[in-house]
Amino acid sequence: MTAPTPPPGSLLTAADLRKTYGPTTALDGAAFSIHPGEVVAVMGPSGSGKSTLLHCLAGIVTPDSGSITYDGREMATMNDAQRSALRRSEFGFVFQFGQLVPELSCVENVALPLRLNGTGRKEAERTALSWMERLEVDDLKGKRPGEVSGGQGQRVAVARSLVTSPRVLFADEPTGALDSLNGERVMELLTDAARSTNAAVVLVTHEARVAAYSDREVVVRDGRSRDMERIV
Ligand SMILES: Nc1ncnc2c1ncn2[C@@H]1O[C@H](COP(=O)(O)OP(=O)(O)O)[C@@H](O)[C@H]1O
Numbered sequence: 001m002t003a004p005t006p007p008p009g010s011l012l013t014a015a016d017l018r019k020t021y022g023p024t025t026a027l028d029g030a031a032f033s034i035h036p037g038e039v040v041a042v043m044g045p046s047g048s049g050k051s052t053l054l055h056c057l058a059g060i061v062t063p064d065s066g067s068i069t070y071d072g073r074e075m076a077t078m079n080d081a082q083r084s085a086l087r088r089s090e091f092g093f094v095f096q097f098g099q100l101v102p103e104l105s106c107v108e109n110v111a112l113p114l115r116l117n118g119t120g121r122k123e124a125e126r127t128a129l130s131w132m133e134r135l136e137v138d139d140l141k142g143k144r145p146g147e148v149s150g151g152q153g154q155r156v157a158v159a160r161s162l163v164t165s166p167r168v169l170f171a172d173e174p175t176g177a178l179d180s181l182n183g184e185r186v187m188e189l190l191t192d193a194a195r196s197t198n199a200a201v202v203l204v205t206h207e208a209r210v211a212a213y214s215d216r217e218v219v220v221r222d223g224r225s226r227d228m229e230r231i232v
């Protein structure tokens with residue numbers, strides 16, 4: 001079977017993704033597409049396949065079958081090194097729990113993706129600090145992750161995810177561990193920052209008030225996805 005042609009202008013497209021884990025079907029023909037600068041919420045109940053879809057789109061998990069095209073390239077034709085280079089330089093990630101490195105200060109955490117890409121320490125920390133300013137956490141630069149609140153830590157994690165100016169930001173339940181006030185602030189800052197850099201955002205969430213920050217919603221149920229008309 002030849003892969004379907006991605007919709008015009010799309011940056012990342014998936015068609016007919018299937019993935020099983022032993023007897024469990026995680027994805028059962030899921031499809032997805034996102035344009036540059038678009039914020040798409042992937043919704044659905046727990047266990048429906050949202051994270052598996054995100055991991056496949058990000059090249060972390062290889063689907064059993066189906067096609068994923070990023071910027072005109074079929075992911076399946078890339079080797080591990082090419083996929084990991086893509087993740088380092090073109091993708092950014094935010095997870096439910098910030099997953100900051102506890103031994104590093106906040107500014108060192110934000111600078112880390114740049115350091116891993118070979119940027120010198122001074123320049124990396126200068127860029128990191130400018131992102132921390134945008135996320136309103138620059139005053140925490142010298143603190144360790146253990147010394148900041150959950151909402152602050154998550155804003156540091158968002159700054160880290162954007163520091164390389166990724167073309168796609170993958171966020172899996174980024175506010176799942178926050179109260180609603182902190183969650184909304186993180187979403188506001190995350191979507192503002194992403195829109196200002198024209199990054200596409202794949203936002204996995206099961207909360208309608210988080211999905212409200214998106215341009216479009218895709219619903220996943222039993223490993224199958226469909227576009228949903230926003231009910232306003
Ligand atoms: N690494 C894995 N090993 C075994 N089962 C998995 C794995 N990842 C996901 N699953 C299963 O696949 C289904 C979809 O999981 P997931 O994509 O995490 O759903 P969601 O993010 O919507 O909660 C679930 O039944 C889950 O238990």
Ligand SMILES: [Mg+2]
Pocket residue numbers: 050051052
């Ligand atoms: Mg999940």
